[in-house]
Amino acid sequence: MNLSYLFDAAHWSLTDDGSIPQLILSHVWYVVLALIIGTIIALPVGLYIGHTGRGSFLAINAGNAGRSLPTLGLLMLMVTLLGLGLTPVLIALTVLVIPPILTSAYAGMRTLDHRVVDAARGMGMRPSQVLFKVELPMALPVMMSGFRSAALQVVATATVAAAVGLNGLGRLLIDGLAVNDYSRVLAGAIVVAVLAVVLDLILALAQRWIVSPGLR
Amino acid sequence: MSTYLSNNWETILTALRQHIWLALVPVVIGFVVALPIGYLGVRFPWLYHPLVNTCGVLYSIPSLALFVFLPVVLGTKILSPLNIVVALTIYTVALLARTVADGLRSVDALVVQSATAMGYRRLRRLIDVELPVALPVILAGLRVATVSNISLVSVGALIGVGGLGQLFTRGFQLFYTQPIIVGIVLSVALAGICDLAIVGLQRLVTPWTRYQRGAA
Numbered sequence: 291m292n293l294s295y296l297f298d299a300a301h302w303s304l305t306d307d308g309s310i311p312q313l314i315l316s317h318v319w320y321v322v323l324a325l326i327i328g329t330i331i332a333l334p335v336g337l338y339i340g341h342t343g344r345g346s347f348l349a350i351n352a353g354n355a356g357r358s359l360p361t362l363g364l365l366m367l368m369v370t371l372l373g374l375g376l377t378p379v380l381i382a383l384t385v386l387v388i389p390p391i392l393t394s395a396y397a398g399m400r401t402l403d404h405r406v407v408d409a410a411r412g413m414g415m416r417p418s419q420v421l422f423k424v425e426l427p428m429a430l431p432v433m434m435s436g437f438r439s440a441a442l443q444v445v446a447t448a449t450v451a452a453a454v455g456l457n458g459l460g461r462l463l464i465d466g467l468a469v470n471d472y473s474r475v476l477a478g479a480i481v482v483a484v485l486a487v488v489l490d491l492i493l494a495l496a497q498r499w500i501v502s503p504g505l506r
Numbered sequence: 507m508s509t510y511l512s513n514n515w516e517t518i519l520t521a522l523r524q525h526i527w528l529a530l531v532p533v534v535i536g537f538v539v540a541l542p543i544g545y546l547g548v549r550f551p552w553l554y555h556p557l558v559n560t561c562g563v564l565y566s567i568p569s570l571a572l573f574v575f576l577p578v579v580l581g582t583k584i585l586s587p588l589n590i591v592v593a594l595t596i597y598t599v600a601l602l603a604r605t606v607a608d609g610l611r612s613v614d615a616l617v618v619q620s621a622t623a624m625g626y627r628r629l630r631r632l633i634d635v636e637l638p639v640a641l642p643v644i645l646a647g648l649r650v651a652t653v654s655n656i657s658l659v660s661v662g663a664l665i666g667v668g669g670l671g672q673l674f675t676r677g678f679q680l681f682y683t684q685p686i687i688v689g690i691v692l693s694v695a696l697a698g699i700c701d702l703a704i705v706g707l708q709r710l711v712t713p714w715t716r717y718q719r720g721a722a
Contacts (some may be wrong), residue, residue: 309537338636354649354650354653354697354701357650357653357657357697357699358656358657358693358694358698358701359657359693359694360652360657360658360660360661360670360671360674360689360690360693360694361657361661362660362661362664362671362674363660363670363671363673363674363686363689363690363693364690365673366674366677366678366686366691367677367686367687367690369678370677370678370681370682370683371683386608406559428523442562442565442566445565445566446565446567446568446569447568448627449570449571450567450570450661450664453570453664454678459568460568460570462567463570463571463574464570464664466574467574467664467665472574472575473576475571475574475575476578476640478568478571479567479568479572479574479575480569482566482567482568482571483563483566483567486563487563487565488564489564491564502508
């Protein structure tokens with residue numbers, strides 16, 4: 291276990307290209323973009339399917355189908371079709387995060403206590419009020435757990451961006467491997483794992499904050 | 507596409523065979539290892555949370571980092587398939603240990619008490635009562651582990667051993683989409699077949715879940 295690369299101050303400069311902070315920044319950038327785009331696409335679809343019950347088959351199987359798509363293959367296919375750049379990476383990572391977000395949004399809406407929804411309707415709430423004031427808040431814990439597992443996956447997988455010449459923490463792995471510098475590879479692995487844990491902690495805190503106290 | 511297939515079918519078949527082997531051996535070993543670990547998490551409740559957290563951290567290590575780093579720890583050659591097998595076994599254990607613990611915890615306490623009252627000792631009760639009742643949850647975890655292993659193997663292509671992933675890297679280097687598409691299709695199909703096989707196995711070994719659904 292050689293930690294010299296990780297603890298060398300020269301690799302932590304904020305301004306040098308390819309320094310660890312810069313790589314963390316680009317890594318987080320890919321992760322956040324993929325999560326935002328994935329949520330914009332998957333959340334409404336999952337909520338709609340969960341709310342109406344139409345298309346459940348799609349929602350249930352999206353999870354497994356998505357997991358079976360090899361991200362590296364999709365990424366390389368996109369690069370050969372679209373050329374190098376951020377777009378192919380974002381497409382591959384977004385495809386990765388859509389299934390867990392969609393499936394958990396659906397599951398959150400489906401596992402609600404129906405008596406509560408009935409009670410809300412009985413109180414005279416309009417369908418939009420039932421959705422936004424009752425169903426959504428109650429589905430949040432399940433939805434958040436899907437979002438968190440999507441985030442964990444994409445943090446680990448965003449390393450493949452380096453395989454097609456982009457930045458992100460995968461650079462430490464790919465470049466370290468190319469020059470047999472295992473200390474650099476180890477630094478990359480540790481920073482990614484720490485980043486994943488920190489991100490999950492932040493999301494756990496966010497979950498405590500946005501989930502209604504009545505549901506804890 | 508047909509010329510590519512007819513000219514390269516031997517390479518493709520070799521890659522597919524390697525892919526199956528690299529993905530499924532870890533599933534078997536990981537399952538066997540995860541059973542006792544998951545049981546410990548239930549037998550000693552204070553172990554459950556440390557177990558879940560350790561599994562979470564292990565799972566967030568990028569596969570690429572693990573593939574590259576294991577040779578250093580194990581003393582294997584970088585091109586040895588053993589690295590992939592060990593790495594995927596670690597992921598499988600991380601995923602399944604938690605599922606096994608959750609599955610065993612989900613067993614109705616009344617069922618366990620009835621078995622105890624009928625004179626079952628701890629080990630017999632575990633094997634004859636608790637494990638079978640927990641099987642649907644455990645097998646659901648096994649499906650996830652199998653499908654994600656099949657898609658993860660291809661990342662190994664970045665270090666030279668990756669089954670169908672080698673079709674991705676070859677296509678990427680030549681900027682040629684056909685091997686990539688063939689690799690993706692075969693990988694997804696393989697995952698689908700294995701997933702269906704586990705579903706079939708589950709129907710076979712837990713017939714009571716069908717009767718329950720029929721009765722409800």
